[in-house]
Amino acid sequence: MSSLVYFVFLLAVVKASRNTLHEKSEVDAEKPKLAATIMLPRNVTIPGVIAFGDSIVDSGNNNNLRTILKCNFPPYGQDFGGKFATGRFSDGRVPSDFVAERLGIAKTIPAYLDPALKGKDLLKGINFASGGSGYDPLTAKIVRVVSLEDQLKYFEEYKGKIKAIVGEEKANYMVENSLYLVVASSNDLAHTYIARSLRYNSTEYPDYLADMTSKFVKKLYGLGARRIAVFSAVPVGCLPSRRTLNGVKRKCSENLNKMALQFNAKLSPELVALRKKSPGSKIVFVEVYDILHNMIENPKKYDMKCDIL
Numbered sequence: 165m166s167s168l169v170y171f172v173f174l175l176a177v178v179k180a181s182r183n184t185l186h187e188k189s190e191v192d193a194e195k196p197k198l199a200a201t202i203m204l205p206r207n208v209t210i211p212g213v214i215a216f217g218d219s220i221v222d223s224g225n226n227n228n229l230r231t232i233l234k235c236n237f238p239p240y241g242q243d244f245g246g247k248f249a250t251g252r253f254s255d256g257r258v259p260s261d262f263v264a265e266r267l268g269i270a271k272t273i274p275a276y277l278d279p280a281l282k283g284k285d286l287l288k289g290i291n292f293a294s295g296g297s298g299y300d301p302l303t304a305k306i307v308r309v310v311s312l313e314d315q316l317k318y319f320e321e322y323k324g325k326i327k328a329i330v331g332e333e334k335a336n337y338m339v340e341n342s343l344y345l346v347v348a349s350s351n352d353l354a355h356t357y358i359a360r361s362l363r364y365n366s367t368e369y370p371d372y373l374a375d376m377t378s379k380f381v382k383k384l385y386g387l388g389a390r391r392i393a394v395f396s397a398v399p400v401g402c403l404p405s406r407r408t409l410n411g412v413k414r415k416c417s418e419n420l421n422k423m424a425l426q427f428n429a430k431l432s433p434e435l436v437a438l439r440k441k442s443p444g445s446k447i448v449f450v451e452v453y454d455i456l457h458n459m460i461e462n463p464k465k466y467d468m469k470c471d472i473l
């Protein structure tokens with residue numbers, strides 16, 4: 165994916181956090197300037213960005229796992245400052261990095277499993293995402309990456325570590341006020357569904373995934389997170405591999421896209437309900453499907469070349 169696609173993710177998050185935080189922030193989400201910082205209201209501080217999920221946000225965790233799903237070799241990273249492959253499934257940075265930059269926190273958010281991390285590297289947020297992971301526990305198991313359940317375990321460990329560094333009060337502040345990004349479902353829908361199709365049909369499986377997502381968010385809230393942005397499914401039927409499998413014309417798989425939309429339709433109201441039930445929470449559903457689908461259908465409009473899709 166190009167960095168432009170990531171930029172769209174970013175805009176979606178920025179817009180959602182503006183709508184949801186209910187405060188008059190001077191966000192200029194329309195202006196395509198990556199380096200611009202969002203002006204938050206004076207009484208609102210976001211000390212860190214904490215990411216969970218799959219390859220859309222993994223910033224190098226898989227480098228340290230025994231899995232074949234790694235991106236720590238060229239051409240990955242060709243647009244990353246210093247031009248080296250960090251393990252991000254990207255030519256540059258990932259959405260969690262862009263969000264952190266726009267919030268004025270840091271240019272990149274490090275991978276939790278990076279053995280070179282020092283204590284101070286943990287204080288602007290952290291990234292637990294693992295390429296190939298998903299809401300269905302089977303998804304991470306098949307490709308031997310970190311499941312979302314285990315990402316939560318690492319989060320608990322992380323909380324202990326920051327407490328040891330800055331003390332309980334500051335650590336609690338950090339946990340409560342950081343922005344959490346949750347990005348998954350692509351691998352479940354595009355890969356694991358096939359293995360699950362004896363048990364679930366194409367409407368039941370996205371429903372099951374949406375329930376798993378709500379459960380995940382509930383647990384995350386239970387561990388102290390409050391500002392949680394959960395990304396919608398993307399048009400998975402348009403992933404290059406899915407288009408190749410869909411015949412010589414390489415059209416998007418409508419069946420898979422339908423499942424992604426079903427997931428979004430189920431998840432969105434579930435998150436509204438969860439937010440109402442969870443005092444002090446700002447849980448938001450970040451809709452990215454439509455804009456990504458539009459970009460795929462009208463690449464020229466977005467100044468993108470067709471050959472990258």
Ligand SMILES: *[C@@H]1O[C@H](CO)[C@@H](O)[C@H](O)[C@H]1NC(C)=O
Binds near residue numbers: 205
């Ligand atoms: C910031 O101040 C506004 C206006 O006084 C208030 O409505 C809002 O709840 C405050 N936000 C936080 C996070 O304290």
Ligand SMILES: *[C@@H]1O[C@H](CO)[C@@H](O)[C@H](O)[C@H]1NC(C)=O
Binds near residue numbers: 365366367368
């Ligand atoms: C899946 O199964 C449910 C209940 O068994 C049924 O209502 C639904 O229509 C089925 N969906 C599809 C796409 O066959």
